[in-house]
Amino acid sequence: MLTFRDRTTEAPPKAGIVQNRFLSTLSPDDFEELRPFLRVVDLKRHAVIHEANKPVEAVYFIESGVVSRVARTQTDGAVEVAMVGRTGLIGISVALGTMIALHRTVVQIPGQALRISSTDLQRVMEKKPALRDHLLRYIQLLMNQKAQVALCNAKHEIDKRLARWLLLAHDRVVGDVLPVTHDLLAMTLGVRRASVSEALSKFEAEGIVAKTRGALKISNRDALQSCACECYRIIDDRFGWLRALPSHEYKIDNT
Amino acid sequence: MLTFRDRTTEAPPKAGIVQNRFLSTLSPDDFEELRPFLRVVDLKRHAVIHEANKPVEAVYFIESGVVSRVARTQTDGAVEVAMVGRTGLIGISVALGTMIALHRTVVQIPGQALRISSTDLQRVMEKKPALRDHLLRYIQLLMNQKAQVALCNAKHEIDKRLARWLLLAHDRVVGDVLPVTHDLLAMTLGVRRASVSEALSKFEAEGIVAKTRGALKISNRDALQSCACECYRIIDDRFGWLRALPSHEYKIDNT
DNA sequence: CTCACTACGTACGATAACGTACAAAAAACA
DNA sequence: TGTTTTTTGTACGTTATCGTACGTAGTGAG
Numbered sequence: 377m378l379t380f381r382d383r384t385t386e387a388p389p390k391a392g393i394v395q396n397r398f399l400s401t402l403s404p405d406d407f408e409e410l411r412p413f414l415r416v417v418d419l420k421r422h423a424v425i426h427e428a429n430k431p432v433e434a435v436y437f438i439e440s441g442v443v444s445r446v447a448r449t450q451t452d453g454a455v456e457v458a459m460v461g462r463t464g465l466i467g468i469s470v471a472l473g474t475m476i477a478l479h480r481t482v483v484q485i486p487g488q489a490l491r492i493s494s495t496d497l498q499r500v501m502e503k504k505p506a507l508r509d510h511l512l513r514y515i516q517l518l519m520n521q522k523a524q525v526a527l528c529n530a531k532h533e534i535d536k537r538l539a540r541w542l543l544l545a546h547d548r549v550v551g552d553v554l555p556v557t558h559d560l561l562a563m564t565l566g567v568r569r570a571s572v573s574e575a576l577s578k579f580e581a582e583g584i585v586a587k588t589r590g591a592l593k594i595s596n597r598d599a600l601q602s603c604a605c606e607c608y609r610i611i612d613d614r615f616g617w618l619r620a621l622p623s624h625e626y627k628i629d630n631t
Numbered sequence: 632m633l634t635f636r637d638r639t640t641e642a643p644p645k646a647g648i649v650q651n652r653f654l655s656t657l658s659p660d661d662f663e664e665l666r667p668f669l670r671v672v673d674l675k676r677h678a679v680i681h682e683a684n685k686p687v688e689a690v691y692f693i694e695s696g697v698v699s700r701v702a703r704t705q706t707d708g709a710v711e712v713a714m715v716g717r718t719g720l721i722g723i724s725v726a727l728g729t730m731i732a733l734h735r736t737v738v739q740i741p742g743q744a745l746r747i748s749s750t751d752l753q754r755v756m757e758k759k760p761a762l763r764d765h766l767l768r769y770i771q772l773l774m775n776q777k778a779q780v781a782l783c784n785a786k787h788e789i790d791k792r793l794a795r796w797l798l799l800a801h802d803r804v805v806g807d808v809l810p811v812t813h814d815l816l817a818m819t820l821g822v823r824r825a826s827v828s829e830a831l832s833k834f835e836a837e838g839i840v841a842k843t844r845g846a847l848k849i850s851n852r853d854a855l856q857s858c859a860c861e862c863y864r865i866i867d868d869r870f871g872w873l874r875a876l877p878s879h880e881y882k883i884d885n886t
Numbered sequence: 887c888t889c890a891c892t893a894c895g896t897a898c899g900a901t902a903a904c905g906t907a908c909a910a911a912a913a914a915c916a
Numbered sequence: 917t918g919t920t921t922t923t924t925g926t927a928c929g930t931t932a933t934c935g936t937a938c939g940t941a942g943t944g945a946g
Contacts, residue, residue, distance in 0.1 A: 445778070447778040447779055447781060447782040448782070449782065449786075449860070449861040449862065449865065450861060451861065452782065452786045455781065455782045455785050455786065457777070457778040457781045457782065458778075469771065471767075472767040472768065472770060472771055473764050473767050473768060474767075474768055474771055476771075478771055478774055478775050478778070479775075479778060509728050512726075512727040512728050512729075512767075513727065513728060513729055515727060515770070515774075516724065516727055516729055516731075516733055518774070519733055519770075519773070519774055519777065520733050520734075522712070522774065522777040522778050522781055523700070523702040523712040523713075523733070523734060523777050524702055525781045526702060526710065526712045526777055526780045526781035526784055527702040527703070527704065527707065527710045527712065527784075527821065529781055529782075529784040529785035530710050530784035530785075530820070530821035530822075531704075531707045531710065531821050532707075533932070533933090534932080534933075557892085557893060557894085558893070558894065559892090559893070559894090565785070566782065566785035566786050567785075567933080567934090568933075568934065568935075568936095569893090569894085570894095570895085570896080570897095570933095570934090570935090570936090571932090571933065571934085573893095573894060573895065573896085574895090574896085576894095577895080577896095587894090589892085589893055589894075589941085589942055589943080590892090590893070590942095590943095605704070606704040606705060606706065607704065610704065788902070788903090789902080789903075812922085812923065812924090813923075813924065814922090814923075814924090822903075822904090823903070823904065823905075823906095824923095824924085825903095825904090825905090825906090825924095825925085825926080825927095826902090826903065826904085828923095828924060828925065828926085829925090829926090831924095832925080832926095842924090844911080844912055844913075844922085844923055844924070845912090845913090845922090845923070
């Protein structure tokens, strides 16, 4: 059991209100078109939402939790190339028209999502071009994130990369607790588990995070930010346009 | 002067015929709509085609040479996140609707391109939805490449990454000579110049490449391929759909 | 309560890559 | 032609990270 109060599995702050930033920034008109097709689904830990090169049956707007897009090779394990949370969605290949997943997508921190079948979404997109435009703009965020991660992996030390990941994840969950193991972080960053443990111990000694078996608590976000490389800011800045858009309180059936 | 015959700056094999694979796989109907707007332009070494976060004035379909999309931070130099050649184009943000460049784009190996202004391309896209679909599908290739580079940077040794880059570049030029300096390769891969020199010396000792000041010749492509990591194949495979499409011989004014 | 299992702390030598530096060779320039 | 600049070869000590391994402490199952 978690020693920390795990706020990430709590009910969303406002029950029945859409938490997803992508959806809440849609115009009421566009969202109304989408609403009848959306269904709440649980994202269970380590669940594979999409498999690389396989057809995308449905698109998921993340309501809570964190999902990773990962790249793989035969010999190496999976490495995260982008992180998606309340601000985003999984299944962009529907907007791109191929309906084939680019990468494996895995649930890192459990939560919920609003699901719509690919065909339904396609139909709505045809009717509402603004929705497609919104999706395409979101794709730029993802591309930017992937590119920055590529640079970060090439140039920055493990502790900086770890700090970046923790900050991005922190932004995407409710509360300060991240229910992640060192092992998971190691896989995600493509490094040794031991390296993650060492870096986290250093952070804990400086009072930046507090550790528990299976979970981390961010105690001093500002200090963590000064540990991270510029990449965090660069990735985060691109979400500015999403944050800048007016956010609506859309209701959704919790069934 | 180059000791090797530098075939990359020769006139294209068939003068007046479009070399760009993206264009040559368009339907005659769609291409005809585009043709009047296309102008041949030179890509000069180190020229910056697009600057990150700046408006995209025009889109470039690469005819010859190699162009890199690079990510940057204040403190680190630029690192390549994707490579574009005869098979692709620069300026996807026009297809995504934002008209703002995601990354800096730099000419690595000089060549030529077919240029169309962003507004003209937008107009053609509206008239010909198939063109937009084609563009969006191409974006998946780029995303895949970025993701694989992210993994590669995290997990693979310098010599394997170098081999991957050389293979990708080799696929994108005419002939076996790559007019690149060690310095450029180092920047591109995000490593020391000395590391590149060492790796190349090793390759030369094994008869895989031949070196000259400012240029490399791929002597044994098969051997090079067995030096590279899986990432080359993974990136290259995604171009399968482009290669699979029928290719037309479209004429273009060389003025 | 015991047992098995997962998560974490920590240690060791090995090695890939780093930063830096300097000189030689080739090309460009004047 | 001589001079400057660019490119490359090579070396040194240093550091980050690796692979591996083993012990320990929580956690869950029976």
